[in-house]
Amino acid sequence: MQELNPKLADEGRSTQVAPDRTLREFNLLRWFSVVSLLIIASVAVGLGYVSTQFVVNDAVERDAMLTAQFIQAMAKAEVRHSRIPPGTTMAELLDPRLDHEHPYVSADLAASTRIEFLDHVEHLPDTLLSNVYALDRTIVWSTNPALIGQKIVGDDDLDESFNSQVPVSASYHKANEDREEQKFQREPEYLFIENYIPMFDDSGTKVLSMVEVYKEPRDLVRRIQRGYVLIWTSTLLGGALIYFGLFWIVRRAASMLQTQQTQLVASETFVALGEMSSAVAHSLRNPLANIRSSAELAQEIASEHSQKNIGDIISQVDRMSRWVRELLVSLRPLKDDAEAVDLRAAVDDTCHAFAQQIERNKVQLQVSAPEQALVVSQPVLLTQILNSLFSNALEAMPGGGRLTLDVVELTSERQFQLTLSDTGKGMSQQQERMVFKPFFTTKQGGLGVGLVLVKRIMERFGGAVSLTSRIEEGTRVCLTFKIATGGDHGAQHPGGRG
Structure with missing residues (x-):
């Protein structure tokens, strides 16, 4: 086998390392912490030193002036006396x-x-x-x-x-x-x-x-020492106050910049993927429809032996169509129109829609929720959130299990909290950390946009989502909704307008 030229290998490594060095992010908070601390400390020490020297020199000069005036006046008085x-x-x-x-x-x-x-x-x-x-x-x-x-x-x-x-x-x-x-x-x-x-x-x-x-002058020395303490204490406290005040502002600004940068990158990614997925979806819809129509026609005249294969074709075409729809929905810009939606009604509709699959998977469903829970959301998007979570939970329990849904009101925080727990196969800690990343999935054949869309929708309407999971123990998803107030639109049923 021909040996690799060491020089070329070094050049290859250097070309790989160089971009990493150039792409290192500028840590605003770290640089500000160090540089501002040095500057403020230097200024504080300089001001403290100048102030103490001024106090000493001014006190000494004043004492000397008074002493000179006293002795010269005493000399004149003795001459007259x-x-x-x-x-x-x-x-x-x-x-x-x-x-x-x-x-x-x-x-x-x-x-x-x-x-x-x-x-x-x-x-x-x-x-x-x-x-x-x-x-x-x-x-x-x-x-x-x-x-x-x-x-x-x-x-x-x-x-x-x-x-x-x-x-x-x-x-x-x-x-x-x-x-x-x-x-x-x-x-x-x-x-x-x-x-x-x-x-x-x-x-x-x-x-x-x-x-x-x-x-x-012992009394003067005591006054100078008290002046030292006062000046240095004031200087240190003032410097510390300025530093921590600026640090808090810069820390908040750095956090906001980082959040905005993350959102900007995510938005650019979703825009690019949206354009790509839209083109792909339009290109695939007609071929998929033709394949499904042909398969249905073939299924009517096919032999009993071929029925299963044709059924698999139709099933896979439906799955591909569902992927295309999920991808388009996940990358579509969300509207900001908030409405008062009945969370209990949305839960009931979702349970009814998945009733056959729950029975087929032999899953025990337990629902605990108030008669009415008005939250800030949109009917269609809320239904999509619940459908995505139910689908994930049922797919994690193919051999049966228990699915628990609890809705409680957090009165002190003006929020409703929906907790969905399953006893499925669960996830590892690494998978749990990655679960809200776009296109990350633990399901074979999954697209990895369901939970990403859930997170986007919840955050868009001032809510939050969290997930905890353990392998072989199940997964727990917690949704936090803002309680709808009188300023929102009238309550909407997830199935349609009023």
Whole structure:
């Protein structure tokens, strides 16, 4: 035997796999779930971070502004309290090295005024450390005596405040060991603020000294922490609410799109099959009629031996004609005209129509239904549903059995429920899942459109159909009808109009 070229085999496999890859459906719900979660989470985290930073920065700046205003006002008040001559400010008195250089202020008065002011600075609430810098960046006073006399070089914030003549503040979570002026006598617990407060001369245009205050505003920290909790909780809840709201909308839209797509495919299939079946039916009707007529004529003059064969011909022709009719009916567009139809009357008519076959198959029939049950349907279509279900049930019990039909009213749901149960051969789970698929059948020679048509009719009038079955135990079909209200047309008997 000639061996197959491996290269050609690979190419064959690739041509078979490629269409599967190109036909993969776009899963809207899955992609939305992932992408929207990433986007909303990113936006929520970004908003939360920006909001918390704004809260911290705004709180720190406001605290620094209040501290600067308080110290500058306190300095002016001490100068007035000590009756310092006009033209001299606290900024000139903070450097003890210049006590003897003030022309109108004695050294003792300068020292006492300075001590009073620094005592207020030292006892500011939540203070970790306070320093006073002279113009040459030397610490001339500090709550930490070890720092007095040290000259600080390379402090950008200190230089900025001297040069810009405005208070400069910064917040920290941990002391910087490389900075000599951050030598606290106790370690801060969470957040501390560094404030550089410039002290001006009498003209207010030149900075002569600088007051540095390190504060740990515990009340402010508690407020910031509460703000953190509030912001992040609101952000997470808001993001979750937006995500699940959009998820619900997209999930519903995806479900509707999938349903519409399925209905569209089914409609296109039924339209194509309808055109095909119509052409086939018109082509077969006349030949089948001629065959049946010829067979009937031949049966009249045929011998007794040939009677059985001719009868089989007529039986098979009738079966083919019935297939053609079922195919045409199943593929014909259904009308939406809903009517109030008496379900009990339809059941009685169907039982009467199948009475001979029920007796011939030795089937026990049990019917339980109210005297009148008005449902939303159409008389002809309702009769067709019941005929199809009865036919299937009787064919499943060729050797006899029990056929039970119950009609009950579901008052709370405004529905009538019809349950048809047989004790026939039943179906497997796989067959049960496929039973409402077009052209799927478990009967030899069946067409596979009966239950499909039942499902289409029930759904068209707002009802539903379900089926459960077990092998060798039987099948149970449940039909749910909407109860007809006063807005529907008058009750119709399945056999004809009113």
